[in-house]
Amino acid sequence: MTDLLRPARPVVMGVLNVTPDSFSDGGRYADLDAAVAHGVRLHRDGADLIDVGGESTRPGAVRIDAATEAARVLPVVRALAAAGVPMSIDTTRATVAAAALAAGAAVVNDVSGGLADPQMAEVVAEAGCPWILMHWRGHSDRMQDLAHYCDVVGEVRAELAARIDAALTAGVAADRLVVDPGLGFAKRAEHNWQLTIRLPELLDLGCPLLFAASRKSYLGQLLADPAGQPRPVGQRAAATTATSLLAVAAGAWGVRVHDVRDTVDALAVWQASGRPRIVPDTDDPPGSRR
Ligand code: PMM
Secondary structure: OHHHHOOOOOEEEEEEEOOOOOOOOOOOOOOHHHHHHHHHHHHHOOOOEEEEEOOOOOOOOOOOOHHHHHHHHHHHHHHHHHOOOOEEEEOOOHHHHHHHHHHOOOEEEEOOOOOOOOOHHHHHHHHOOOEEEEOOOOOOOOHHHHOOOOOHHHHHHHHHHHHHHHHHHOOOOHHHEEEEOOOOOOOOHHHHHHHHHOHHHHHOOOOOEEEOOOOOHHHHHHOOOOOOOOOOHHHOHHHHHHHHHHHHHHOOOEEEEOOHHHHHHHHHHHHHOOOOOOOOOOOOOOOOOO
16 A cells, blocks of 8 residues: 555545534435445546545544444445445444455544544554544544644644554554544634645645544635625535645645545646645744744
């Protein structure tokens, strides 16, 4: 999987939630055939990885047990593996990750950055697979109470650095790690925008960075109607593509999106135009904020 972490072009992860209650696609792919067909479609649209998740992480979501989560994701992972579709498993549980890796997933996408389950590092170290460490402060039922920062970028950066150190201490190889600022997870809209604007400060942690803004509520707020009603979830694709492109142009390794085709098309335009970079608006020399 070395190529995946050093790709010739930005990586696109397509979201496949096999949950009844995810904020954007909850309930649509709870049926096995529908889930597999959607995963195959996203792969054909150009997704490098299909991110299969069985537990909703929308704000306020109540946890399900590990057996329920495994029963949702494993048949889908098996079927997509048989169809030759590369996958990540979106889970915070070591048992689910291990079973999904055995069933054909290639990457662990852990929204808790290894905090929710102390066994996760061991599973990843043994598998030798890439591990996406997202910035996280607590489970979804209470995460919005944890959205308090003096300097959101500095604090997210420091907390991600601690997760990188913990992973290395547990024996995970440095070249297996990907970081993610965790947009919307214990973050309000202003926090998400700060993390977007100051992405280079997270990039100089030295790991590939995944940016996952797709259809999130801060984009709905940005596009609210004159009465203040947020733009509905299904009508946030253009804003998602724009923010994904900004992140890639700033140096992100990859993006996690629902609307794969739009994203792949936008990245093709960016590549054809010479991959223009966004220069951060700062006088600090690279690495000086470590
Ligand atoms: N967001 C969601 C789920 N999984 N994984 C990573 N690495 N980063 C994220 O921001 C992230 C994630 C929640 O969104 P969804 O309901 O659309 O899957």
